[in-house]
Amino acid sequence: MKVVVLRDRGSTLAVVFILIFMVAFMAPLIYMFLSAAGGTLFLMLFIAFALLIFGGGLYGVIRVRSASKKAEAFFSAAEFSDSAVSIPGEMDFEVGVLEMRGWWSGGKNRTYHVSRKFTAERMSRGPRIPFIDGEFKAAVYSDGTGFIRAPAVRVLSEPYRDVVLLFLTSKGRVEGEGTVTVSTQEDSAQVSFRGDGKLIRGSVYSTLTKARRVKVALTTEGFSFEKILGAGTSFEFSTLMLPEESTVVVGNYKTVSPRSLAGSLGGETLIMGHGEFTLRAILDIRLRPDVKAEEPFRVEMETGEVEESGENEFQEGWGF
Template sequence: MAVTMFTKVTANQNGYWSGSGRHRHYHVERRFTAEGEVEAERIRLKPERFTLIVALDGNAMIDVPAYLVREPDFKDVLLIPVVPSYRFELERDSLEVSKDMEFAHARMEVKERGIRGRLYATVQKCRGARLELRTRKPDAVEKIAETRESAEFSREFLGEKLLMVSHGKAADPRHFTRPFGRRVLIEGHGEYPVRLTLDVPLGRDVHDETVLRVEPSGEIPEGRPRVEVVV
């Protein structure tokens, strides 16, 4: 098997819009922090911190371990191994909101790959209650549950190893949603607000919020990685 030269890097890509109307443009900032040169026949997959966030409007923040290929025929090809490894912690396991005589309550617990629980609502004039997983920068929002009465919910993070093949100088961070089949992408390690909202018509919605902390645990899932091309 041929030996290949790589540069091990932390790859950071930020995508954002500027301007408005006909003058609205999408910008991508790319930064690679080199960690050392690697000469090997294959890349060894190991748990490392990664974050993949793409909001509905396309604003994105990608922060992943990666390997830049240095061979002339494949120069600047970027190999991104994502190995899911998590330890979850909820700042609070209960959220409550109310307005007048209407209210909603969410109870949560951590599980192996995320959180689960039940959302309760007692409403008449209000439209209902919803529970969302959010990010602060960029401002991404993923609905976990919504109800006017009662609903169970479960939100799991990536559970399989993934090898993404991209290009260091041309990748569009919005396209990182494709391997996951989602329009909004919130995956990886970090601190994520979990917000309960009572939807109040013709008035200000009522919120309660906690934080889900996701850290690497060191455990590696079994099986071969799924390979996806991101360009």
């Protein structure tokens, strides 16, 4: 089992910059306050407002660093095996599903936003958390725009309160096969694909006159971006739709985001999981809009003794 810790400490450079700028900005104001004969009330209000702004920025960075340290402390204390996560002593935790969505707003000075929703299905207490082999889905662009939905555990007890574990199982298989044909009067391309275990793989054959190349892309419902799997005239492509090995992601509920998760798993556009996905064939034509055609395929969760035993372990171990 692979373990990933989200170490989002915030920028040390940002802390230093805020402190230096605050000192440089406040020193003249304090001097004016001490030497001014009048207008001291206005200066006091202005200084208080400036301290509030700088203090808010500093608090935000410190909060991120503190949350990251709590997740790292949990990782250091826990023991991870292929079937469970164990820590010294007992703790209270919720078992459920974590849904996150990240997006950007603004123009040049953009701001990253995250919405989080943890839906608790049951509460438990104990020193051991069995690995949850449940369906998940992740579609995140390289800048953090996108969504993640995965089985998760949220710790309720100190000193690890709000530490969250996301479970990305490797169990599943890509189902289906087909052909995507995209054409114009001058160009045509045929993309054949099939499921091969955890992989979606295929080949491209084309006859191009005006089009520069054919691109094969992967996307899914609710995601406005694409992951390019290959480009050219005739080529083969493949990509994993599930992790090579089951993965536990350790983070803090207050700071975990699609951007931090995708960054920890390679930093590129991330599309994987269970459910329905779309394979898209694209004719890249110079000075004209792209011509597209697409076909859906599915990634199905494997069911069997492993899932049943995991469910029974929750029921027997904590009385459910």
